[in-house]
Amino acid sequence: MRIQLENAGLSFGERVALHPLSLELTEHRIGVIGLNGSGKTSFARLIAGLAKSTSGKILIDGLDWAEDSDALRGRIGFIFQNPGHQIILPVIEDDVALGLKSRGVKGPEVSRRVGAVLQRFGIEDLARRRPHELSGGQLQLAALAAVTVTEPDLLLFDEPTNQLDLRNRAIVKDTIADLAEQAIVVSHDLDLVAGFERVLVFHEGRIVFDGWGHEAIRFYCELAGC
């Protein structure tokens, strides 16, 4: 998808979360890094239509979030920082089915697509489990299944490896690397975005570097002292 920000910014009263910025994103893997409070989540939420820009506009494939939200909503999926909060039904496969049912998909087609997406992420054995019985990594994959089952074109991840151990981090990292969908990944886990085609470094509500993953990390490390 072609994501265009035209002077788009986000403020909460006097507090500026994101200074107005203009840029175009078309890459398959886009990373977003920066210190706490630098505006990363605000940026991701604007693109996903979860927050309304307080200046300028945001166009996705030429459609303006302010005017064409109905057409855009189903095309973009957001995987939240705490996936446990995203899974609302008590059984995983029911939760994954929810998005399909709300779009009018019925009966055997729901079961087929739920089965396929659980298999896609290697969690078919978790179908009847409850969210509180899953590890952080399994929860992340279940949330990803629930979001991708409706086949969005763009996925936004907000700190997908936060609080995961090394093994689960590797699983989530490999899963994101293999996704056919375009993805924007907000992360403090620099290793996760190191190989990305494009990484944006945020600082105090502005993009201060925009380039290849490794270059962006080098820049960020000088800025943040890692």
Ligand SMILES: Nc1ncnc2c1ncn2[C@@H]1O[C@H](COP(=O)(O)OP(=O)(O)OP(=O)(O)O)[C@@H](O)[C@H]1O
């Ligand atoms: N709902 C809100 N009301 C007021 N201020 C907000 C709100 N959401 C975010 N902010 C402020 O906007 C700024 C950017 O926040 P944002 O969550 O985008 O940063 P971030 O880079 O994602 O941070 P973190 O790495 O800690 O998640 C911060 O100063 C934050 O306090």
